[in-house]
Amino acid sequence: MPDTDLTLSPPDPQTPEDKLFGRLCQILDQYLEPDQINDIVRAYHVGAEAHKHQVRKSGEAYICHPVSVAITLAEMRMDARGIMAAILHDVIEDTDVTYQQLADMFSTEVADLVEGVTKLTKLDNKSRAEKQAENVRKMFLAMAKDFRVIMVKLADRLHNMQTLGAMPANKKRRIAKETLEIYAPIANRLGMNKIRHQLEHLGFKALYPCRYKVLQHAVKKIRGHRKEIIDTIQSAIAQRLQQSGITATVEGREKNIASIYQKMVQKKIPFSDVFDVYAFRIHCDSVEDCYLTLGCVHNLFKPIPGRFKDYIALPKANGYQSLHTVLIGPYGVPIEIQIRTHEMHRMSESGIAAHWLYKSDNHESAQARANEWLRDLLEIQKSAGDSLEFIENLKIDLFPQEVFVFTPEGDIIKLPRGATIIDFAYAVHTDIGNTCVSARIDKKLVPLQTQLENGMTVQVITAAWARPNPLWLNHVVTAKARSGIRNYLKNFKQQEAIDLGRRLLDKELQAITHQTLDDIDKDKIQQLLQTLKLDSLDALLEDIGLGNKMPLLIAKRLNQSDISAAVKLDTTEQQTSASPLIIKGTEDMVVTLAKCCHPIPGDPIIGFFNPGKGIVVHHSDCRNSHDVRKKQTNWLDVEWCKETQGEFPVEIRLELLNQRGTLATIAATISSMDSNIENVTVVGQDERVSVDLITLTVKNRVHLANIIRKLKKLNIVLKLTRIKA
Known part of the structure; x- marks a missing residue:
């Protein structure tokens, strides 16, 4: 156990780890108080002592990893205790240092953060998938208590991805797959696009090294031919904005290789079609200037119908705001343009991290959105049968293509594409979902399985006696609806x-x-x-x-x-x-x-x-x-029970004359007796006779007897019997 009575002066930058820590101190000097930096220095000494006999697969001292994680967080202006937790985030798992010792040396807050990041003890009776799922589940429970947990975890994963080189190929693929499936989407869901892009880039490079090299070579080859067109379009846009008196910056934007690959796969298009699109960002001083800029570029180049999205008026779930439009530029090339304020751009890059980077009301609302998402996840995890089920629900929640619909009061509800009225009902409130029976879309009655589209106004009709139907699980896409139905049915x-x-x-x-x-x-x-x-x-x-x-x-x-x-x-x-x-x-x-x-x-x-x-x-x-x-x-x-009500299936066997219209006559007769046909199976047939098994619904034995009596009167029915196994 390291001694707690250690010097508070920064280390002499001789070793690689001390050089790294010196770089961290330089960043910390820009925004933290000296006594806070002293606490971080003390945490560094404790971490270095605890990890002193450990090295990474690359050969460097293990302490280099947590210090690198701390540097990433310091660049986001993370507070002192968050930085301390980053430096100490592996000591509980990988050394003899305990939670209580951390709490005594620093504070329970730091110890809680470290414990939240710490992976679960590996259990021999669990599969690798179950262990990984349980780790993620625990991480989200810790996230709900303190957002800094996920910040440390994302920075930890980013550095692990940056130093994958020394890992065996199979472990590289496993870590990269998990990064692309869980961590990059979490960064996206929290609006942290800068980290998300890095995770996607590194994950794609590790999971598909050959595809990465091919695309990288193709991008380099074609980049030189594009520069002239990009400069021409950029100059034209900047000149038009200047003529209109709008102060804004225009910059060309190149998709990263992972984004190019995703677009090729999702839209099933070749590389040439993806790279034929020229992308630009315009940063304005105000929201009003954003809409004026949109008018300018639409006046300069012809917009493509149906390709405009207003994420300023209707922000994404992660707080992202921007105007997106696609135009036909010079030489007939498509141009993608994103228009946003400088503040919106900072938010799109930093997301929840903006809470530490920039202090303003907008960033508080971003944190409120993230808190709301976490509350929903906590509700989902309570009803999940096991960690693997929770992970599946999480993946559903992390990959939404959003649809915006309205309540009768005019409130906007965001749902994934493909969501039904049942998803909408559970999004409003779990009790509404549990008791919904039908709905009105734009004042017209529709069934619960109806898929929602942008702009619909949805009114859910509920009944006190109603309860969820297990078949609803086939018609919902949101994790909240799925877990709500399962939870109710289980209880x-x-x-x-x-x-x-x-x-x-x-x-x-x-x-x-x-x-x-x-x-x-x-x-x-x-x-x-x-x-x-x-x-x-x-x-x-x-x-x-x-x-x-x-x-x-x-x-x-x-x-x-x-x-x-x-x-x-x-x-x-x-x-x-x-x-x-x-x-x-x-x-x-x-x-x-x-x-x-x-x-x-x-x-x-x-x-x-x-x-x-x-x-x-x-x-x-x-x-x-x-x-x-x-x-x-x-x-x-x-x-x-003598008062039994409802409809019950029953199976009958019919031998019929094989002639045109026979089944239609049988169906009409059964329907006239207030019964429905659920299934028809032809089990035998020749030129004269057809043998059919028909499953129909009846109220009781008397109802069935009346139907049989009516069917036997038909001259096409040769023989009729009820199947009793």
């Missing part, structure tokens, strides 16, 4: 299982003791829970409802004096133990209607416990139910 299934478990246990208790669960002594219930190693009565009832525990066995245990003693279940006893369980058939989370026999209200039915899923209901005449009943004891008698 809803749990509550349904508890309710069913209570009904099943009450049924068995009444048969044995003429009591219900509420009549059983609480101490006896607690003793049973301890024996079964369960935390609560709800956990026991959920296990019963999901078919993991047999209700008759639990009822018998509660009825015997020795709760801990095991109970054997006899087959005949199970059959006669209690009155049938009444079901409605709409308990779709924990009561499932078998697809082999399609039982419907009015049919004699039997239930089987399916561990982890609840009860599967079969027709009593189903061949599968006979087989299972002979072999197993985990079945129970069930009956339909």
Whole structure:
């Protein structure tokens, strides 16, 4: 453990690491107080001592890495404690220094930052993907507490990418892939375009070295021929702005190699088409000048319809603001122009880092946007089943192509392209999403699966009785909607299982003791829970409802004096133990209607416990139910509730005369009887007869009988039977 009583004077710049630290001190002198710099010097000595026996694969002293990370952050004007955390960010993970020692030497704030950046201890029972996903998940939890965590992490990743050279090829590819999939998009989402471009460039170079070299050679080869055209266009724009009395700077902009490659892949176009576009940025003094400049360039060169975007009036989610337009320039070449204020340009380069670089209200709003995004991520991570699921949700959230829609009150909601009304409802509020039933777009009723387009006004219609449908997961694109639906369904299934478990246990208790669960002594219930190693009565009832525990066995245990003693279940006893369980058939989370026999209200039915899923209901005449009943004891008698409502699928087999219009006649007849056809399968056919299996929906057994009676009257129907497996 390094001694805390160390000199506070900057080191003598003899070694490479001390030279690096000297450069850091020069930057810090520009904006920090002397006592703050002294604290940073002390942190450097502690870090250097802790890492003194460690070297990087390149051969340099390990401390060079954290100092380089600190330099990147110092250039962003990071505060003193953030710089200290950067210098110490690997000591907890890679040395004997502990969190408490850091807190004692410096402060809990510095120790918290270091711990937030520290990767999780590697667990042998987890795959590499799971470990990496868990690291990112932890990082976001730490980010929510303090933004400096992600600043240090991005600077750390940037230096790692800059020094990848000594790494083995497979490790290079893995780190580069993670950088392009997670870290570069995070930098983009936080508006830190300068770091994002560097990460994309280095990531592309490491992941696709051959493609990088080919594109780099092509760019160098063609660059000389473009200079004259760029100078001509730049001069023309500058001259027109001067004539109009607008003070602005015009500069040519060249896409980096990673951006060129992305555009080629996304738009499926060759290099020549990408590099044929000439790009310029115009920086103005005010927002008014931006729009005046837009008028000037549209007057100078002809704009291409549909290629104008106003990100000043409607900023991107990361706070980016600019006017984008595409024009036809001299010689017929396309020109991309971005127009923004100097302040907007600084924001586009620095993003959330502008909070430290420049102090103004605009940067506070950028931090508020980032905070809102992090709050959404925290909500998503709470409902994510595991870290890999969280990463998938995160990736969805990091790659949006935005659509702007309006609430009836005129508020703007930003959503990814392809988002539906369900995504919109969850973006407004989780409760709105959970209870939405339909919507109006521009005052016209539309289904929930409708995809949204720019400029639509959306009004969501909700109902107190409504709840999310699992099928919605096929129609949403936002991570917030996906996690909201899954979270609700998970909790809803749990509550349904508890309710069913209570009904099943009450049924068995009444048969044995003429009591219900509420009549059983609480101490006896607690003793049973301890024996079964369960935390609560709800956990026991959920296990019963999901078919993991047999209700008759639990009822018998509660009825015997020795709760801990095991109970054997006899087959005949199970059959006669209690009155049938009444079901409605709409308990779709924990009561499932078998697809082999399609039982419907009015049919004699039997239930089987399916561990982890609840009860599967079969027709009593189903061949599968006979087989299972002979072999197993985990079945129970069930009956339909007399008030059961809804539509239930049933399958019939038809032998029909094979002539034109036969199926149309069958479909019309079924429709006239207030029933829908869900599926038709032709299983056999010759010149005279066609054998078809039809799945249709009915309300109950009487409804089905009426349909069958009506179909049998048709002269094209030779034979009709119901399929019961």
